[in-house]
Amino acid sequence: MDAHIEQLLQWIDQESAAQAMQLEERRLKGKTGGAERTGETLLDMAVADTRPGLAGATIGTFVKRNREIGLPPNRFRVGTPVMATGNSAETEIARGVVTARNSRSLMLSLPFIPEGSRFRLDIQPDEITRQRQTELLSRLQDASGRMSQLRDVLLGNRRPEFLQVPYENTMLNSSQLTAVRQCLSAKDISIIHGPPGTGKTTTVVEVIKAAVQQGQKILATAPSNNAVDNLLEKLVAAGVQTVRLGHPARVDRQLVQYTLDARVSRDDTMEIVKDMRRESEQYFRKAGRYTRSQPPRGAKQDMYKEGKRLRQDARLLEKTVVQWVLDRADVICSTNSINTVVLAEQRFDVAVIDEACQCTEPSCWVPLQLADKLVLAGDHCQLPPTVVSNKAAREGFAVSLLERLVACYGAEITTTLDTQYRMNAQIMQFSSDHFYEGTLQADESVAEHLLQDLETVESTSLTQTPVQFIDTAGADWEEEKEKGSESRLNPSEAELVIKKVIALVESNVPAKSIAVITPYAAQARYIRSLCEIEGVEIDTVDGFQGREKEVVIISCVRCNRDGEIGFLGDTRRMNVALTRARRKLIMIADSATLGSNEFYSRLLSYFDQIGAYSSVWAEM
Secondary structure, eight states, X not given: OHHHHHHHHHHHHHHHHHHHHHHHHHHHHHHTTOGGGGSSEEEEEEEEEEEXXXXXXXXXXXXXXXXXXXXXXXXXXXXOEEEEEETTSOSEEEEEEEEEEOSSEEEEEESSOOOOSOEEEEEOOOXXXXXXXXXXXXXXXXXXXXXXXXXXXXXXXXXXXXXXXXXXXXXXXXXXXXXXXXXXXXXXXXXXXXXXXXXXXXXXXXXXXXXXXXXXXXXXXXXXXXXXXXXXXXXXXXXXXXXXXXXXXXXXXXXXXXXXXXXXXXXXXXXXXXXXXHHHHHHHHHHHOOOSSOOOTTHHHHHHHHHHHHHHHHHHHHHHHXXXXXXXXXXXXXXXXXXXXXXXXXXXXXXEETTGGGSXXXXXXXXXXXXXXXXXEEOTTSOOOOOSOHHHIIIIITSOHHHHHHHHHGGGTEEEOOEESSSOHHHXXXXXXXXXXXXXXXXXXXXXXOGGGSTTOXXXXXXXXXXXXXXXXXXXXXXXXXXXXXXXXXHHHHHHHHHHHHHHHHXXXXXXXXXXXXXXXXXXXHHHHHOOOTTOEEEETGGGXXXXXXXXXXXXXXXXXXXXXXXXXXXXXXXXXXXXEEEEEXXXXXXXXXXXXXXXXXXXXXXXXTTXXXXXXXXX
16 A cells, blocks of 8 residues: 555656656757747747736736737647746746637736736646645545545455445436446445446436435546536536536636636625725725824724734635535535645535546545545546656556556446447447447447438438548558657648548538547648638547547558557557547558557458448549
8 A cells, every 4th residue: 555655656756857857848949949849838929908807817818929820739728727938938927827719819817917028828737736646645644534444445455335225217328327326336436437429427417416316415526627617517407506616717618607706706795705805905004004193002003903803804704605605515516636725624425536537546536535435437448647757657657546446346346338329330339349348339329320411411422431441551651750849740641631621521511520630749730731621620639539520530640661650559549539420430541551550450450341441542
């Protein structure tokens, strides 16, 4: 037990050091003009507009100083911590978070709008999150009570226990119903394994609803703000009384009304708090004001004392309102990096962590400290947590808590959802066979659906079939390294992608229903530069996890005489790519490069088996 905890602490330190080194490398690249290629830096930015934000912050809209150009491809997302500096990155000016973004501008919530005409924006590591994880793990060895019991189960030193809790719901399929029953019956830990399209989050919401109906209080978390908002939206739709923790700037604009800040501000008592604060400020101003006549002895001291008393009373009253709002909620939603100070007086019957495979193990221990039971939901057959430190990743930091517990306890605590509601059966089948032991079944509502079934879409050779593999072998479309980075691109393959996009749009497939995904950021950037059709989404595989589109084109990029496939060797990444499409999957790759790998050899055989194989020569 001690060894595992010490190992986790060591990996956290390694990850911190790796992120610091990455930041330094970005700064060095900035001096040679290549900073923006990482996607984590924006140069030569200017403030175009400002407006008041929530919680006393200011929202600044940043654009390129040259207003005629948009932002380059980047990794700035809503909720991302950002540091603003001068363009030379020598002096920190302000820190904030991204509240919104589009192709031409970035909106940041900042404590103030910095002065200056040229800014550099850098994505920052989240040190507060790391600090909370370290503090908890350092205390974990000496934990007592319920926390020590859960610790022993999660570290394999005590078997998990179950009670039989009856539950019925005719709206769920059999595997979803089994998952909910197991979660309600578990005394310690339960896992919902949700392969692509199987309604994992829907099942999580049903677990929470059923627990609330039993009078339980739930802490529901996820690794990212987007994942929390997705969960919150479904809970609100289900009629569950929910409060969202976190800075309002990090929350989807349509969901801000459910944040703790918004709920507290709407309480009538806060008008009294505001009056007390105004009166307090008046006392302080009056005591500090210079007057010609000498005030009575001790008068100023009394004014300061009264101002402090009013300020303290206002804080206590506001704290009372906060606790009242939290007490009334059945579910508290937050990211895993939860502010435990706010919840110091709260105890939860269950902590539910959605998308638990997208975060490292220490991230899951933070919400667990506040609860008596843990439910994890995710899919360890898709992408693992992002870990910057190669050394920590190799040693095991990229293994999520969910994945480790599945290996430890298996079916004893895990239910795998087996009916998917996204993909045509032919799109689904290879992933089902390779990753899920052939257990996935396509619901009859999607098993045979095609692009041509969509209203206004023409029936053509492109829209009549669910899968097409285009083999570029023999065309000599060799990959290239992107100038100034280690990422790769394949220009000829990119041009074929655009040709297929145009053909789809000409068949009346809506552009917004089309996605192009690729394992390489350089290829995504290059395809974006070629694509003139507005609405088509182009991203990396990592950036598209958890998403879906009616039609997905995969550009594999790799084409070389040595058969090197790089991180295409991480088959979980390809599992994500293969399972994003609903009605049409098009994969473009060089079979000569990929075919020496056992996984891709089997995939190519599958394409041939279902009649999806075609040669690039037919396209040309």
